Amino acid sequence: MGWLIEPGFFASAQVHTALVIGAAAALVSAVVGVFTVIRGQSFGGHALTDASATGGSGSLLAGVNPLLGFVVGAVTAAGAMEAIGVRHARGRDLATGIVLGASIGLASLFLYLDTTATATTGATQQILFGSIFAPAPGTVPIVAGFGAASLAIILALYRPLLLTSISGDLAAARGVPVRLVGLAYMLALALAVALSSLAIGAILSTALLIGPPATALHATRRAGRALIGAAGLGIACTWIGVLLAYDSAHWFSDGNGLPVSFFIVAVIFLAYLISDLTTHRATRRSTAAGRTGALVGDRDPRAAR
Amino acid sequence: MRPAAQHHPHVRALAVDGVSVTLGGRRILDEVAFTVQRGQFTGLIGSNGAGKTTLLRVILGLQRPHAGRVLLAGRPRARRNRSIGYVPQKVGLDPDLPMRARDLVELGIDGHRLGIARPSPARRELVAEMLAAVDAERFADSRVGRLSGGEQQRILIAHALVARPQLLLLDEPLANLDLRSGQEIVSLLDRIATEHEIAVLLSVHEMNPLLSVMDRVVYLAGGRAVSGTTDQVIRSDVLSGLYGHRVEVLHVAGRILVVAGGPAATNGSPDGLPGAAPLPDAR
Amino acid sequence: MQNAWIVATMVAVIAGVVGFFVVLRGSAFPAHAIPNGAFAGAAGAVLVGVSSLLGLGVFAVLSALGIGSLGRRGRHDVATALALVAMLACGAAFLSRTTEYAPEIFSLLFGEVLGVSTTELLPVAGLGAACLLAVAVLYRPLLLSSVMPEIAEAKGVRSDRIEIAFLIVLALATAMTVPVVGALLIFSLMIGPPAAARALTPRPGAAIALSVALALITVWAAIALSYQTNWPIGFFVGTISALAYGLGRGWNAARTHHHQLPHSATFTDASSPGSPAPPLGQRRQKRRRPI
Incomplete structure (x- = not known):
């Protein structure tokens, strides 16, 4: 066991906090992310993560808890993207890109001012690549609060959200307020993104949001199972990442390990790659055997159940 | 068959x-077996799921058939054959696309070739000629993505024609058009088939808009096909054989309805039969 | 400083031309993802002590191939997102092992006016020329397959190959632009000016020229402002690009509104059941103008 888990792993309070925050971020991101993948809004989700970086860097400037900054940044950008509201898919990507570009520009200004005006060293890395081992004091209750809020939104809206994600027209015909549901979903997404920005850094939180859900949707076509699978996978990947990061300090002679975000993303990416390769093979087999392999979510009507 | 089509010696396209x-x-x-002649207008008729799109893909070389072959102008089709003009069912042009209708047509001349085309009077003339042939001069300089469905359809036909194909394939060109625009497109295609002496093969799930112009019919049901003139094919005995159960062909006020026949199905569902639904747009 | 102006000008030209196709194909996400991969390459190059331009180029092309091959089987946006974070995570790992200080990382991410030395000028120019050449060679099939992929396929233009080729062009463009504009904001330059340009003109050639012109204005203004204020250049690029996009959309909306009335009037006129259109032959006679 010693070779796998370096001594002191379970005793460290830092590690405890990291595991709790990581699990919360992974859980919320995975649940929201299933809908992000089904809706084909990976780019929008990613744009929110970068916007939360803007908020995070602004928060250092204002001297408030970064998590609040992440939330404000993500929610503002979500509102802006929803307000632009372009219907054409390519146009939507373009509008997303513009909001993203402007918010990164702003982030660069905030970070610059952070490092020059307030002499906060390491702000760039802290905001962009995360600080799970060293959260600001009092972060855990806020994490729990925002995480619960995000989950509550998704669970309350589960069925109409699924319907609007699969077909907006169908949902509208059933009397679902599509716009309102979309707005609530964006709010949940913004909260999830803010949480994972705290855990693995703003520009990598896309990994928690997209990776486990995409992997789970490879394995099952049922939205409910995908939700549970993605949550489990996300938490597992995060914990393995934390463990490896803790261990990695012993791999190098200087005692400086690799960042935890690197390991979390690496594990998530590996999981996706494996599921991609195996489902690809399975799809080929089943096509030959007489069934056409359907893609996840976007084209499979059975996901509606 | 109309006299216009009989003037030309029929070359198998x-x-x-x-x-x-x-x-x-x-x-x-x-x-599936049938032939299409130059200068003729052929309707490929079948309900949704009858295999129309697959058949068009085979002809285009995008789907390899497991048996049989496709001959173009008497020769086996090469892997990349550009003597076919193709208008797909749904193109979905971005309304902000920075292209005039004219530019889209020009792209049909040699859009598949590498390099940048040198502008020349000959190219401009060719494009203008095609725009005239589809009555599109009025909106030739408008943004193509902002044109109406019928206008875009004309531009796409010009785009396909400008490469001087021997065969023009259209996949459900009438699907998203109102009745009048549909009729205009049909008579336009009929004129093009005659004037440009090319074979036009057009897939529809509703044959009535084509009745006045079709030289030949290819009727597809359940993956099998019969072909011939309208009178040869659209008959109760022929179609019953194709469907494998009894169907009736009814002539009502100049329109043809194909309905499930037999005593059990007098008011039964007309599912899967093209032209079967009592259409409100009859005039 | 002179170097900065020369390189910035080249960057604007490339971003304007390549960006035209980014917008046309709706590839904003790959255009954002590939530079992030390139950032990882630059960080890795610092670690092993080779030229950062080499690292940028190699990793940009790797991300392009990764996005292309993952996206071929699964969902494009998912593939892009995951390739993006995988590359960024590598960048984070490389950074944690280097002894470089934060300002270097910052300038890689957000751009640096004086980031290019005279020795790097030639390779950057070479990459730029290669990009332009590739776009010129691919121009027509790229245009066709971006606008009407199905028709392109029927003419023997393979969409998947065009996609990979385009992603590689994007990667080359990225490699030369990262040192100036920064990894996080190149895509801004590649979508803001072209999006504005295409709102202003319906001609593809003119749209490309206008896109280059707007990109030049954006970059020059950003450099001047950044030099004056000492604020990061990326901030100005992002903001000016968004401004250009907003102006383009506003112009477009105003024009559409202006044209809507007469256009819809003729449409209803022609299709109203009360006034049957004359037979096609006659109408054509009437409308035909001497060419």
């Missing part, structure tokens, strides 16, 4: 010879 396609264990096309 396309021969589909015993084509079968199996996808995912399902027989989509079953030994």
